[in-house]
Amino acid sequence: MFKDRYDVIVVGAGHAGSEAAAAAANMGSSTLLVTMNLQNIAQMSCNPAMGGIAKGQILREIDALGGYSGLVSDTSAIQFKMLNKSKGPAMWSPRVQSDRMLFSQHWRERLEQTENLDFYQEMVSGLIVENNEIKGVKTSLGLEIKAKTVILTNGTFLNGLIHIGDKNFGGGRAGERASFGITKELEDIGFEAGRMKTGTPPRVDGRSLDFSKMEEQPGDEEPWKFSYSNETEPLKKQRSCWMSYTSPEVHNILKEGFDRSPMFNGAIQSTGPRYCPSIEDKIHRFADKDRHQMFVEPEGWNTVEYYVNGFSTSLPEDIQYKALRQCAGFENVKFFRPGYAIEYDYFPPTQLRHTLETKLVDGLYFAGQINGTTGYEEAASQGLMAGINAALKVKEKEEFTLSRSEAYIGVLIDDLITKGTEEPYRMFTSRAEYRTLLRQDNADFRLTAKSFDIGLASPQRMKLMEDKQKKSDAFVEFFKNQSVTTDEINPILEEKNSSKVDQQGKLFKIFARPNITMQDMRKLESVESFVKEHDLDNEVLEQVEVQVKYAGYIEKEKLNADKLNRLENIKIPEHFDYSLLKSMSFEAREKLTKIKPRTVSQASRVSGVNPSDVSVLLVHMGR
Template identity: 55%
Template structure:
C-alpha cells in the first residue's frame, strides 16, 4: 500500500470532512485519518445545523461545492428560518438532524469520492524538514508522506472531560483523547493554549411529561440549505419543546457551585461567553428567576433528547436534582450527564488567510484547533483549507474570501487578524456587510468563484446562471412595467396602502411594505404571467427578486462602502516595514504589527490596538 499523498487531513469532524472532500474533488490524492470511522462528522453537541449567522455559513459551504448543506437536507427532522421578523440580512436557516443518519450520509459521500482514502488510526507526530511538513506518524507506527497536511483535530488534543470532581481523559464521551501530537507541533515554535466547552445532559424521552411543555413546530415552506435539487423531508418533521428553569432549580445549582469545576479552580481554560453553562447563567444573571430550555430530539427513532440551554459540568446528582424541580422533568431519567471538556488549540494569528501556518510551510489548521466553536465555523474553515492545500500542491493563486464576500471570509479574517480570547462563535453583528451576505444569495456570491477553480461542478454553475437570469428577468419587468390609476386603487386600499394619484412603475409599488410579489401578481395579471414563466425553484427566485427590489438602496450603499475599503485591501505592506524602527506609532501598535505581520493596510486597520493615526503613519511612509 502506498502511503504517499498530496493532502492528508487529520480528523474527520466537520472541518476535516469538508477539507478532505474539497481537496479530493479538486483532484488531489487525499487521505482522511480518523480515530473511528463510525464517528465521521459526529455532532458532538447539539444535533442541529445552522442558526443565527451559522446558517449563512452553511449556505456558503454549499455554494462553494461543499456537503454540509446537502447532508443536512438529507437528514433533517425539523427545519426553521430564524429571525423572520427582521430584515432578510438577519434570516438564518436552522435544522434539527438525525444524528446517526447524519454520520452515515457523510460516510457514504466520503467513501465514494474519487481520490479519497480513509485510514483509521491516531496521529502522534508530524514530520518537518527544513521548515516544511513532509509527513506524519501514527500510533500504529505507520509513516505517511504528504505534500500538505491539514490538522482538524477538534477537542481531541489532550482532551480532558469534567463531571464535578470526576475527570476523564477523552476527546468526547467514551472516545479517547489524542496525545503527543500537540507536543510534536509546538516544538517547531507554534504557540498553543487551552480552551473549554461543554455539552448538556441527554434525556430519555419516555421520562418527560410533554403536556407540561410548550411545542415548537418546524416550518413547511420551500426553504432548505442546499442550492442543489434536494428536498428537505417536511412531512417527517418532528416537534421540539420548550420549558423554563425556576428558582428551586437555581437554588440547587447555587448550592452546588463549590463542586463546579468552573468555580472551584479545577478548570482554568477559556470558556464560551455566548454559549454559557447553566451554572454560569445563574452567576452572571443572579436576578433572573428563569432561563428558557429547549428539548430537541436526537433522531427519528431514538428516545434520546438533547436539552439545549442546560450545559453543565456540575456533579451528576446535582444536575438530576435540579432538573427534577422542573415540572416536565419530575420523573427524569437520563442517558448521561452534561460535562465540560478542556482541549488544546493553536493561536490563529499564526496563520495566513489561506489557513496555512506562517511557521511550518504546507501545514494547515481548521476548526476548533483554531479556537472556534460550532460545526458550521469548522466546516467553513475546512473547505477553505482543503482548497488551499490542493492549490499548494498543484499551483494556483491562494483562494481567500473577503469580508464582503462571505461570513467565512469574516470568520477567517477575524481569526488571523484579531486572534481569540474565548471560543469564537459567528454572529451577524461580526459582519459589517451583512446586507451583502444574506442566506438567499450565497450562490450568487461564491459559486462562480468556486467553479473557476474546479470545485463547484458544471451542474451547480448552470443552476446559478439559470437562477440569476430568472431573477434579472423578474426585476427588469417590474422596473419597466407601468401601472395606471384605475382598478388597482381598490386593491391598494384593500391591502392597507395609499391609492395612486398618478401612474407609476410596478417596482415602486413592490417597494411598499404591504406589497409582495405574490399579492401584487394577483392585481397585475401581466406580472402574474411573468412569474408563471419560472419553472424551477419558483419560490426561491421570487424571494430573491423581492429582496433585491425592496432593499436595493441598502445593498447599493453597502456595496459602495465595501468597494472603498477594498482599495485598502490592494495596498500590500507585508515585508515593507521594520515595525520596530517606526517610532511614530505606538508601542502597542508596533508589537501587534510584528505579531500579526498583516498582508495589507486594510488588514492592519482591523488589528485591535491599531489606531487610525497608526494607519496614517504607515500610508505616509508608503508614499515616501
C-alpha cells in the first residue's frame, strides 16, 4: 500500500498540511499526505476569505516562495480588495473573498498534479519514535508507515471538543470527528501541551435576508490578484459583501443566554483569540458599545449560504437565532447551522527550532494551529517552511530560515519560538519592526531568489522576478536622471495644488512629493513614452512609485536591519551552558536554557532577557 519508507509524511491536510506536502514533494521528496477526509483538503473552516491586514503580506510571501495558496486564492476568488490604501504602502494588504468549495477543489487538483506526492485517508493515532528520532506514524487501523521525517499539522482536531450552549461533543470541526492519541504520546515523550479555543459564527440562508437594509461592500473597481506568476488573472466580475450591525436590543437578548454560555459558566477554560472575540465576549468586554459590525459574506458564486463575520458565538442555538433576527436585514433569517466554539490541544512553540523541527524529537515538525496560531495564512506559511526544512533535512542540506527583516513569515516564526504564546497568535503589521521593507508589493524581490536556490521556486518564477526587478530598477534610474522643465511640470503641480518649481530639475524630486502620483507623472510625455517602450505593467508601476516616495524610510530601515543582522550572525552553540554566566540574571539564564536561542539576536528577544544580560553574553563570546 505504501513505499517502504517516505522522505516526508504530512499529517493533516488543512492549509498548513497542504502547503507542507506541496513544498516537500516539489523539492523532490517522496511525500505522503495523510488526512481523515480527502474531501476536505484545505477546507476553509471559518470565514471564506484569504489575506487581510498583514495576512495578505504573508500570502504574497508564500507565493513568492513557490507555495500554492496565492494561486488557489486567485482562481477561487469572488471579490478582491486592497485594504488600507489610504495609508502608506507598508500597510497595504490584499484580501480576497473566496468561493469555499472552489478553494478546496482547486487545492486538491493542484496537489493531485504534484509529482512525488501520495495520499491516504485515515486517522493517524500515534508516532513511531526510537531514541528521540522519528521513524514514522501509526494509524487507527494499526498500520505503521515509515518515514525519515514527519510534519504534524493537526489544526483543531487534537482532542477537539465542540461547544454550543450547554451542549458539547467531540469533533475537529462541524461534522467531523476529533483526533485522539497523539497528544498523550507526545506528553509521554516529554512535550508540554495546552488547550486553546476558537469559534465560528452561524451560516445562514441568503434567500431569507433583506439586503436592502444592509450596506453594500463591493470589491475594488480595478481588482488585482495575489500571485506574482502569470498563471492567474485579476477578477473580471465580483460579488459584493454586505454590512449590518447589532443593537442594544440584540445585546440584551444575547445576555439572556450568558448563564448557558460555555464561556461564562466554566465549561470552557482555555484561551480564545484576543483579536477575533465572540459576540458575547465583545458585549461583555466592550459594554460601552451599543452596536458592533457584522460583515455578511457570500460563501461562493453559486450558493445561497452566507457567513456572518463578526457574530462568532458559542451561545445556545435558540439564543443565537432569536438575537440575529433583531439585526437589520435578518428579520426572517434561516440558519444553515449555528455558531459554535471549539477547544483543542496545542503545543507551546518554544519547544521548536526556527525550522519548526521539535527540540525533543529529531525529524518531527509542527506547523499551524498545533503551534498556537490562528488563521489560514499563518498556518499555511508554517506548513510551507516545515515542508521545505523536512525536505532539506532528508537531503542533508543546510536548513532554510527567514529573519525578521526578510519576511513576515520570519517575524511569525521568531515570535513563536522565542516568546511562545498563551493565546491564539495572529499576525499584525505592528508586530514587524521593518514593515516598510516587508511590503506586499516586493515579496518576490525579497524571497523568490532564496526559494529558487533551494529548488522550490521554478525557473519561470525566477525569470519573471528578474525581469520585473530590471524594469523597476531602470524606471527608478530614469526618474533620477530625467530632467523636466518648468513649462512641462508646473501645470501638473498647479492642478494638484502643489507648489510650482522655478527651475528645471530631476523628476525623482518632484515624484517624491506626497500628493503627486504615478498617474500625474504619466501626463509627462517622457514618462509615458518610457512606460510604453518598456511595456511596464501595474506591478512595476506600483513598485517604482513606492521606491521613489519612500526612499528615505526604506534606506533608514535597511540600516536598522543591518544592525540587527550583526547580532543575528553571532551564533550560540546548541548546548551552551548559561549557568556559567554568573553575571547574568537568574531569570535570563533559566529562559535561555529553556528556549536555546540560535543567535545573540534571538536571545535578546526572549521575554525576561534584558540588555545587560545580552551584554554579558556578548562579553563571554568575545564581542
